[in-house]
Amino acid sequence: MSTATDPNIRYGFIGVGQMGWGMAMNLRQKAPKEAKMVICEISESRRNQFVEEAQSKGTVTVANTPKEIAEQSDVVITMLPKGPHVLEVFTNEETGLLSAAPRETPIHFIDCSTIETATSVEVGKQVAQSQLGTFIDAPVSGGPNGANSGTLAIMVGGSEEDWERAEPILRMMGKSIFHCGPPGAGLATKQINNYLSSVCTVGVCEAMNMGVKYGLDPKKLADVINVSSGRCYNSLDQNPVKGVTPGAASERDFVGGFSVELCKGVLDMAVALGDQVGARLVLSDRILALYDKALKDERTAGRDSRSIYRFFADDDVL
Secondary structure, three states: OHHOOOOOOOEEEEEOOOOHHHHHHHHHOOOOOOOEEEEEEEOHHHHHHHHHHHHHHHEEEEEEEEEEHHHOEEEEEEEEHEEEEOOOEEEEEEOOHHHHHOOOOEEEEEEOOOOHHHHHHHHHHHHHHHHOEEEEOOOEEOHHHHHHHHHHEEEEEEEHHHHHHHHHHOOOOOOEEEEEOOHHHHHHHHHHHHHHHHHHHHHHHHHHHHHHHHOOOHHHHHHHHOOOOOOOHHOOOOOOOOOOOOOOHHOOOOOOOHHHHHHHHHHHHHHHHHHHHHHOOOOOHHHHHHHHHHHHHHOOOOEEHHHHHHHOOOOOOO
């Protein structure tokens, strides 16, 4: 019997934020209805709303601490904002996942957070030392839309055995699942992808702004780009010019989505990774400077990362 179809598997999920919400909801909907699910979320209102909306899909209960999650789960998925949050959730001596008492059956920990590779590898080592179970890094790509629709790309770092065990579970939350290599490889792949995505975002902003200033119809310009060699995710699905892509963050004045704060955080990780392995990044300084500006500017702070288009449109880049 596949892990995903076993009604006796107990699922724990920590962090039902912008990404975790859709992931946990898909897990609850696609797992057997008899399977138990327990969640832990720092926001009481969001936690209560999730329980209310998910109940029709199957049982959902609430834990007050990560330790309680570990005590009630066979599979634990974490989706948290930053490395320190992951460390705290796993290693807090009183309330952390690893503070749970040893047991006969292993707990399979799946961390979907986007954090530093070194932090993740350290957490994995502490899981191994605790003898509570297994650990893989499994960061995701696809944004809130992908999380809600269950079409995320998921990049896994871990042993072959742990990857094979986790894959059926991950397929309940994502569509394209990749085993990228040993511990940390999923995160390295995610960070490299995000760096490239940010490069493409800046390029799309420059190109669309050039077209608009020339007087081209931005929709027609995007149509051409999207059947030509300039096509990319940020030209097709998240075009920064309002009115070009239905459902894009630009349609909502960049409210919600993948924030400039999160984008800058992953960029910092990617650039640090490049330094660590000796890979030269000739565009990184300009891109980091743009997002440093975005963190402080009222036109972009707290908004989707594509909101940097406003700098180009206002002729106020750097």
